[in-house]
Structure formats: structure tokens, C-alpha cells
Amino acid sequence: MKGYLVVSRGTTEPDIRERYLTELELLIEERNEGLPVRRAFTNPEIRRKVRELTGENVQGVKAAMFSMKEEGVTDLYILSTHVVAGEDYRRMSEDLSGCASLFNSIHVSRPLVEEGNDFDLCARALHSVFGERVGDDCLILMARGFDDPDTEEIFEKLERTVAERFGGKAYISTLNGRRNLTTVLMDMRRQGRSGRVVVAPFGFILGDMGYHIAGGENSYEDRLCNQGYETEIIEEGLGIHDAFLRLYLKHLYEA
Numbered sequence: 001m002k003g004y005l006v007v008s009r010g011t012t013e014p015d016i017r018e019r020y021l022t023e024l025e026l027l028i029e030e031r032n033e034g035l036p037v038r039r040a041f042t043n044p045e046i047r048r049k050v051r052e053l054t055g056e057n058v059q060g061v062k063a064a065m066f067s068m069k070e071e072g073v074t075d076l077y078i079l080s081t082h083v084v085a086g087e088d089y090r091r092m093s094e095d096l097s098g099c100a101s102l103f104n105s106i107h108v109s110r111p112l113v114e115e116g117n118d119f120d121l122c123a124r125a126l127h128s129v130f131g132e133r134v135g136d137d138c139l140i141l142m143a144r145g146f147d148d149p150d151t152e153e154i155f156e157k158l159e160r161t162v163a164e165r166f167g168g169k170a171y172i173s174t175l176n177g178r179r180n181l182t183t184v185l186m187d188m189r190r191q192g193r194s195g196r197v198v199v200a201p202f203g204f205i206l207g208d209m210g211y212h213i214a215g216g217e218n219s220y221e222d223r224l225c226n227q228g229y230e231t232e233i234i235e236e237g238l239g240i241h242d243a244f245l246r247l248y249l250k251h252l253y254e255a
Helices: 014-031 044-054 061-070 087-098 118-134 149-165 181-190 209-213 220-226 242-254
Strands: 002-008 037-041 075-080 105-108 138-143 170-174 196-201 230-233
Touching (some): 002 014, 014 037, 037 061, 075 087, 087 105, 118 138, 118 196, 118 242, 138 149, 181 220, 196 209, 196 220, 220 230
């Protein structure tokens, strides 16, 4: 029997889990009637907080795999909601490798952006979602980012591809990588960018990136306003948009 496991970093917010993850799981269920669809969070701290706040026991990847084995799943399909193969994706891959013998086969979707035409398809989806809202102004995508050369290279390539769709006025800034907001602001000043900037999170779920993007002191909103930019913040993750759900499902069925 086939079974599907939706893997994400996780979030402590019940309404966000309902709005993003439950909706995605329902889409998979509709296309695979009668087959089990479960979820797992890769981040142990988020799992702990969810348990403390709500009593809900969201499993990690290994525990979810053992549970699905007990349900009778023989062929496991993993949908990763990660945008790049960073720390959380690698943690998931290690857990999968350790439990591979439980199943006849394991099929793992790649992250949103990894290879080939992923970059162009993602850029098209971003333009379809944000193009009208951004108009002739600037777009900054805020990603979590990771301090390693491979993911840095992916973000840099994606930035170039997205910028082509937005008339050269699109940037990707990472919270934890080399391409931080200070670097992006330097590029914008050097290119003479002024006026309005739209800032959106580059992640399936907004999650704790919301604390960095808006409102508080030293947030993206605060720093951009202090630099004289008219700033519009989009406080929703990519997983709310059909254009990105289609890409994630495409990766799942290609796995």
C-alpha cells in the first residue's frame, strides 16, 4: 500500500497548520483516495512547543515512518515543503536513510528549487503571485537561508532568475546566510533603487519568519522604513498560493 508523508520544518501556530499543511494534505488525499496521508516536523524544538501549547504530538520523520509502517504502508512517498536542501532537508534525508529498510520503496520529492528548470518555474510562479502587486517597484524575498556554499549558490542563481521576471528589481535576502539584508540594501543603493519595496517571505509557511519580516525593532520593515523606503509587507507563505502548490505536487509525483 502507498502512503504519503508531508514533511515541513513545522510551526507552533494552529491556524497556520490548518491553513497550509491541512490544505496540502487534503489535496493529496483527493488525488489518492483511501491512502494514508500523514505529517512530520523536522524541527524538534517546534515539536516540543506544539506539545506544550496544545498537547498535540506531531511526530518527527523517523517516528512517522514507523507509524506508517504499522499502518501497512509498503511504498512511502515523501513530500518535502522545504524551499532548498538546507539543514532541515538534510536532517530529513538522514532520517529517511536510517529507516529505508522499513519499506519496499521510498520516493522523496526534491525541494522547491534545486535543479534544472526549478529556477524558471519558481520565478514564473513568483511573478504570477506577486507581479501585479509589485508593479514597477522592488521585490525583496526573505528566506531563512543557511550558512553553506551550496544553498548560497542556489539562492544567488534564483535571485538572478527572478530578477529577470521583475525587470531587474527583485532580490533575495537570507536571515542566516551571506546574502543578508545589509548586502541587499547596498546593492539597491548602488543601483539607484528608491520608493516602494514589497517584502515577502520565501518559505512554504510564514512561521517564525514573521517576527523578522514585520513590526518589531530591527525587522525588515523597520530597517527599510529607516532607509526611506515605502514598505509593503506580505505576511503569508508560499503554500497559500495555488501556483506553488502545483509545483510541490509536481515534485511529489515526479519522485
